[in-house]
Each structure stands twice: as structure tokens, then as C-alpha cells.
Amino acid sequence: MTKDELIGNLGTIARSGSKEFMNALKEGGQGVVENIIGQFGVGFYSAFIVGDFVEVISKSSASSDAYLWSSDGSGRFELSKVSNPGFTRGTKIIIHLKPESLNFAKTDEMRKIIEKYSNFLNYPIVLNGEKVNFFAAIWSRDKRELTEQDYKNFYEHFTGTKSDYKYKVHFVSEVPLSVKSILYIPNTHSEM
Numbered sequence: 001m002t003k004d005e006l007i008g009n010l011g012t013i014a015r016s017g018s019k020e021f022m023n024a025l026k027e028g029g030q031g032v033v034e035n036i037i038g039q040f041g042v043g044f045y046s047a048f049i050v051g052d053f054v055e056v057i058s059k060s061s062a063s064s065d066a067y068l069w070s071s072d073g074s075g076r077f078e079l080s081k082v083s084n085p086g087f088t089r090g091t092k093i094i095i096h097l098k099p100e101s102l103n104f105a106k107t108d109e110m111r112k113i114i115e116k117y118s119n120f121l122n123y124p125i126v127l128n129g130e131k132v133n134f135f136a137a138i139w140s141r142d143k144r145e146l147t148e149q150d151y152k153n154f155y156e157h158f159t160g161t162k163s164d165y166k167y168k169v170h171f172v173s174e175v176p177l178s179v180k181s182i183l184y185i186p187n188t189h190s191e192m
Contacts (some may be wrong), residue, residue, distance in 0.1 A: 001058040006069045048073035050101035055094040057085050139182045143170050155184055
């Protein structure tokens, strides 16, 4: 992000990508963001639930300068230039955890959370130098480019079993909202 984007996106707690999404829907759906999941501003301030202090280092490809945004969640923030962010383009978020939240710094706990909540993001998530989100959001891909094995692999990962499904429906609708989903009907059920 540029300096202006850091101020605009993180400068006020009230700023929210989800609020803009809802406003765009009210205005007839023109310019609606197709994929709200994974947008940077959505949920950012939840970092202060587990952290005393948050730092965001960001370098935009549109600018030669990198910036450090930092805040304790009180509504005030500081912004300063960074001479060497350690990357040519991107954003790094550093959360200084509260003492009661230190378990979130454990590698196994982070991996578990990423696999549960972020495994299907289209952007790579790297933990200690290793990519940890492996499954693409197959429901967002064109049905014609998917194989039966793709559906089977996703089902097995999602259910945590090696069992097969009986039926599947890959549903896509573009009007009035963009809806992309997959519904699986299992071969068996656990209610006996």
C-alpha cells in the first residue's frame, strides 16, 4: 500500500471493506467487489483482540517509498518511512501479542488456524518459509476446467475422510448477485 492507502485503509477503525461492499450493493450492484473474502481491510482490527500493538510495513509497486503504520488500537496511529522493508512489494503485518494470547505464536497453532480459516485463499500464506495453504477455492473456478479428481480431493480435504460422495452440485449464478458454491451429498451419514 502507498502512504495514502495506509491512511485510508487503516487510519480509522470505522473504515471497512465490508461497509463499502454493502454500499455498492445498495447502489444497484455497480462496481461490487466480487470476492470480499481476503480483502485486506475486512477484519483487520480483530488483530487488537489478541495484540497490544500492531505494525504494518507496506511497499506499493506504485511508489518507491515503504511505510510503517503502527497503532495500539486506541484510534490513533503513527506513520513513518522505512528505508529497507526487506521486500520489493507487499505488506507485512506484525502483531505484538498480549501475554494471554501467546499460544497463537506457536507454529502448530498457526498452521491449524490457517488450514481451518484461510486454506482456500488464492494468495499464498507462508509460515516459517513454507507455503501452508494448498487448496484453491475450486468453487470459484470454471466447472469446465475442473476434473472429477479435483472435486474428490476437495471433498476428502473438507470432510477429513477418504470416503466418496454420492452427488455433487457445482452451482454458479451471476445475477442478481455472484454466487459460486459446491454442494456435496455424502454416500453415508453418521446419524444411526
